[in-house]
Amino acid sequence: xxxxxxxxxxxxxxxxxxxxxxxxxxxxxxxxxxxxxxxxxxxxxxxxxxxxxxxxxxxxxxxxxxxxxxxxxxxxxxxxxxxxxxxxxxxxxxxxxxxxxxxxxxxxxxxxxxxxxxxxxxxxxxxxxxxxxxxxxxxxxxxxxxxxxxxxxxxxxxxxx
Amino acid sequence: xxxxxxxxxxxxxxxxxxxxxxxxxxxxxxxxxxxxxxxxxxxxxxxxxxxxxxxxxxxxxxxxxxxxxxxxxxxxxxxxxxxxxxxxxxxxxxxxxxxxxxxxxxxxxxxxxxxxxxxxxxxxxxxxxxxxxxxxxxxxxxxxxxxxxxxxxxxxxxxxxxxxxxxxxxxxxxxxxxxxxxxxxxxxxxxxxxxxxxxxxxxxxxxxxxxxxxxxxx
Numbered sequence: 503x504x505x506x507x508x509x510x511x512x513x514x515x516x517x518x519x520x521x522x523x524x525x526x527x528x529x530x531x532x533x534x535x536x537x538x539x540x541x542x543x544x545x546x547x548x549x550x551x552x553x554x555x556x557x558x559x560x561x562x563x564x565x566x567x568x569x570x571x572x573x574x575x576x577x578x579x580x581x582x583x584x585x586x587x588x589x590x591x592x593x594x595x596x597x598x599x600x601x602x603x604x605x606x607x608x609x610x611x612x613x614x615x616x617x618x619x620x621x622x623x624x625x626x627x628x629x630x631x632x633x634x635x636x637x638x639x640x641x642x643x644x645x646x647x648x649x650x651x652x653x654x655x656x657x658x659x660x661x662x663x
Numbered sequence: 664x665x666x667x668x669x670x671x672x673x674x675x676x677x678x679x680x681x682x683x684x685x686x687x688x689x690x691x692x693x694x695x696x697x698x699x700x701x702x703x704x705x706x707x708x709x710x711x712x713x714x715x716x717x718x719x720x721x722x723x724x725x726x727x728x729x730x731x732x733x734x735x736x737x738x739x740x741x742x743x744x745x746x747x748x749x750x751x752x753x754x755x756x757x758x759x760x761x762x763x764x765x766x767x768x769x770x771x772x773x774x775x776x777x778x779x780x781x782x783x784x785x786x787x788x789x790x791x792x793x794x795x796x797x798x799x800x801x802x803x804x805x806x807x808x809x810x811x812x813x814x815x816x817x818x819x820x821x822x823x824x825x826x827x828x829x830x831x832x833x834x835x836x837x838x839x840x841x842x843x844x845x846x847x848x849x850x851x852x853x854x855x856x857x858x859x860x861x862x863x864x865x866x867x868x869x870x871x872x873x874x875x876x877x878x879x880x881x
Contacts, residue, residue: 623741
């Protein structure tokens with residue numbers, strides 16, 4: 503009895519770990535499949551959806567690498583277009599097969615994507631950084647590959663598109 | 664800390680009946696706070712930038728015995744901008760940038776936090792940057808080329824100064840700003856002021872007369 507019960511439990515746990523099947527025997531559609539891809543210019547990126555339509559947080563993060571670990575810089579960048587500062591976050595839909603090209607980040611903590619009033623702004627290069635895109639519900643995050651920011655740009659390097 | 668700000672722009676139409684616009688960003692109601700904390704993010708209410716543990720301006724001192732010699736480099740690049748043309752909502756005509764004055768005054772404080780999280784102010788620097796320019800199109804309508812504009816610097820209104828003190832600040836405004844209570848970063852204050860110049864906003868004043876001379880102190 504005990505051996506049979508043990509086998510049954512093992513069978514159940516085994517099956518539950520496999521993806522559920524739709525009628526017809528085809529595997530269920532995969533979850534969100536967002537790819538963050540760096541472009542040649544440091545700070546430029548594209549975001550591609552290789553899966554079903556996804557709802558993304560309308561801002562994405564910048565992480566910096568230090569001694570092998572990644573840390574959030576606290577810089578939030580806009581997925582598409584410049585929004586008034588202080589405006590609450592919204593969700594942005596990215597359809598299956600579609601892509602987004604956010605404005606390039608220049609490495610500045612303020613005005614890094616768009617010309618905007620800045621009283622405190624710092625260039626946080628040189629260093630290794632990556633972009634992180636999140637789903638609107640916060641359940642998924644997609645990390646881009648690392649890229650290098652060069653040594654400090656001239657002061658006029660704010661918000662280079 | 665940012666202590667004061669002068670920030671306004673004047674626009675004028677090509678013809679007398681095209682009107683004028685006065686944009687005031689440096690005074691209430693557009694500027695919601697006089698003194699603000701000049702920090703890059705809101706993670707830490709005091710230190711300039713605390714992105715990650717290895718931040719740009721937040722460094723751990725070595726655990727060596729006192730006295731300690733520490734080299735500190737502070738950098739900042741405050742910036743602002745105005746559109747070169749806007750539509751006057753009273754005349755429905757384009758008005759062109761005519762004059763801009765921006766003056767920003769800061770007090771940058773060298774602060775350390777001890778293991779008990781008590782913050783000590785060790786030194787400070789008062790510094791300011793100023794711009795005062797007039798603009799005049801060389802042709803109408805002006806395009807995006809620099810040759811489309813005559814830009815004239817007003818001497819005395821453009822430049823910057825600084826003075827360093829090897830002591831904690833005693834400025835009452837600094838103490839008030841550092842006291843607990845609702846606060847905004849200076850970037851937030853500046854952005855809200857810029858948003859206030861949208862049509863209908865409290866920082867925007869439209870006139871039917873091209874030659875209107877506003878009181879820039881208001």
